Amino acid sequence: MISKKFEFYFLALFSGVFTSFYVLMDAYGLKALVPDPYVYSFLCEWIGLITCLLYLLVLSIPTTIKGKKRPIGYYLDPYFQGLKIPRGKSLQYILGAGLVASVSTITYFIAVSFSDPSMMLPLMNFSTIYLLIIDFIREKDVPSAIEIESVLSVTLGAFLVTLSKGKIDPYTIIITLVIMNGCSTAYTAFMKKLQEISENGKKNDSLNLRFWSLFFLTLSLSIMLIPFLDKARIEMIQKLFFSPMIFIFFTVNMGFAFLSYVMYIRALGKGKMSIVNAVVSINIVLGIPLTFLGVKLAPNVFESISYDAFLWTIKIVGTIFVIVGILALSLSEVKAYILLRTSSKHAANILEKIYKIRGVESVAAVAGDYDYIVKLRIRTLGKTYNIIVWEIEKIEGIIQIMSLPIIKEWEIP
Amino acid sequence: MGKIDAYIFIEVEIGKSEHVLNELRKLGIVKSVAFVTGIFDVIVRVSVNNLEELYEATVNYIHKIDGVKRTRTHIIEKELKQEG
Numbered sequence: 001m002i003s004k005k006f007e008f009y010f011l012a013l014f015s016g017v018f019t020s021f022y023v024l025m026d027a028y029g030l031k032a033l034v035p036d037p038y039v040y041s042f043l044c045e046w047i048g049l050i051t052c053l054l055y056l057l058v059l060s061i062p063t064t065i066k067g068k069k070r071p072i073g074y075y076l077d078p079y080f081q082g083l084k085i086p087r088g089k090s091l092q093y094i095l096g097a098g099l100v101a102s103v104s105t106i107t108y109f110i111a112v113s114f115s116d117p118s119m120m121l122p123l124m125n126f127s128t129i130y131l132l133i134i135d136f137i138r139e140k141d142v143p144s145a146i147e148i149e150s151v152l153s154v155t156l157g158a159f160l161v162t163l164s165k166g167k168i169d170p171y172t173i174i175i176t177l178v179i180m181n182g183c184s185t186a187y188t189a190f191m192k193k194l195q196e197i198s199e200n201g202k203k204n205d206s207l208n209l210r211f212w213s214l215f216f217l218t219l220s221l222s223i224m225l226i227p228f229l230d231k232a233r234i235e236m237i238q239k240l241f242f243s244p245m246i247f248i249f250f251t252v253n254m255g256f257a258f259l260s261y262v263m264y265i266r267a268l269g270k271g272k273m274s275i276v277n278a279v280v281s282i283n284i285v286l287g288i289p290l291t292f293l294g295v296k297l298a299p300n301v302f303e304s305i306s307y308d309a310f311l312w313t314i315k316i317v318g319t320i321f322v323i324v325g326i327l328a329l330s331l332s333e334v335k336a337y338i339l340l341r342t343s344s345k346h347a348a349n350i351l352e353k354i355y356k357i358r359g360v361e362s363v364a365a366v367a368g369d370y371d372y373i374v375k376l377r378i379r380t381l382g383k384t385y386n387i388i389v390w391e392i393e394k395i396e397g398i399i400q401i402m403s404l405p406i407i408k409e410w411e412i413p
Numbered sequence: 414m415g416k417i418d419a420y421i422f423i424e425v426e427i428g429k430s431e432h433v434l435n436e437l438r439k440l441g442i443v444k445s446v447a448f449v450t451g452i453f454d455v456i457v458r459v460s461v462n463n464l465e466e467l468y469e470a471t472v473n474y475i476h477k478i479d480g481v482k483r484t485r486t487h488i489i490e491k492e493l494k495q496e497g
Contacts, residue, residue, distance in 0.1 A: 337447070363493050368486060
């Protein structure tokens with residue numbers, strides 16, 4: 001049994017760690033192995049798709065876990081039951097996720113080719129704020145003041161860390177803020193939705209979601225890449241595709257990406273989108289030591305790091321913002337059980353009324369000493385109190401409220 | 414046949430919490446264990462196939478754990494729950 005909250009932050013943090021690995025590998029690959037971004041992404045997606053399928057097949061091998069026959073992938077996602085073809089609504093959302101991901105990839109290449117990309121990476125961090133707004137709109141999942149503060153702190157911190165010297169170009173800013181961030185927000189929202197719906201009573205697992213969204217991403221990206229693939233590039237792809245060195249590089253690179261996405265998608269199923277994105281931003285901070293390592297290991301590939309005092313002050317301030325924000329997020333969650341007694345002539349739809357209250361994770365009508373057991377998940381005890389007093393007391397028929405704050409909790413997945 | 418879910422509230426003797434937790438973890442029907450402050454010390458959520466199983470678990474297992482002073486079982490009749 002592990003604590004649910006621990007599991008959520010573990011998944012989001014490690015998604016960030018694996019992201020920093022493959023981002024570094026991408027930086028290396030683009031400079032040392034395949035300098036052409038179009039060829040690079042074509043190879044990366046196709047080899048990635050093939051290796052992803054291989055990973056999935058290996059993870060489908062049945063084994064015995066706790067006396068039950070389960071695929072090895074159970075360790076990565078308990079809902080995984082082998083490769084399955086998406087259907088119905090799930091298929092639509094996966095298709096959507098693949099499409100928006102390919103649009104943002106191609107937009108990135110086009111934007112880089114005509115403008116200064118140094119502003120793109122910092123501005124891309126702002127998609128977390130878009131997610132915060134979506135979390136706001138979703139009725140049952142309203143962020144609290146401390147969440148907004150923390151998410152903003154992380155986002156601004158990430159912006160500062162990734163900031164580098166460059167020109168401010170209005171086209172780049174508009175493209176990044178509208179297309180790139182719009183696409184990545186849509187991708188996250190699709191994945192969140194996919195975690196919530198189920199097909200034939202079975203929940204979608206992150207491993208299949210990753211594979212199928214990559215499948216559609218690769219297909220649509222390949223179609224969009226066609227106009228850019230001239231004769232020289234096609235020859236380069238033909239030559240590099242069968243090079244063992246390149247194949248191994250992308251297998252490892254996309255292995256990290258695979259783990260990163262699987263954990264990201266699973267974390268999305270457990271918490272708010274903006275918080276997952278904020279915690280994953282840790283990869284930007286981890287990128288700093290990893291770049292130092294890169295310079296040490298491959299000095300000819302990575303440019304030596306600038307020691308501009310001003311830039312470093314900004315980076316350090318940004319790092320502090322990111323870390324403080326993530327810590328504040330992870331420490332602020334409070335859960336509680338609320339026990340209720342009702343009078344004999346209470347309203348019939350009391351269960352629904354309680355469930356509509358923000359912060360209520362579950363409500364059960366029970367037989368025993370009490371009549372209802374409510375489980376709350378909120379950010380501060382002060383807010384709990386407000387929920388109890390104002391919202392629950394307003395419901396007609398409730399005569400006694402007993403609150404039991406949870407100190408620690410373990411859950412079986 | 415649907416499963417029956419229930420909350421079991423447990424009052425624990427001072428200093429025996431760790432032991433009670435470890436014993437509860439061994440029980441296969443347990444879905445979650447929460448330490449709380451208030452009139453009870455531990456809230457356990459269980460999922461069983463029938464009432465017989467619930468009876469067995471409470472009377473023959475939980476009541477026999479050293480440190481358990483008192484339990485109150487609440488069987489869930491209907492529940493609304495958020496996914497995830």
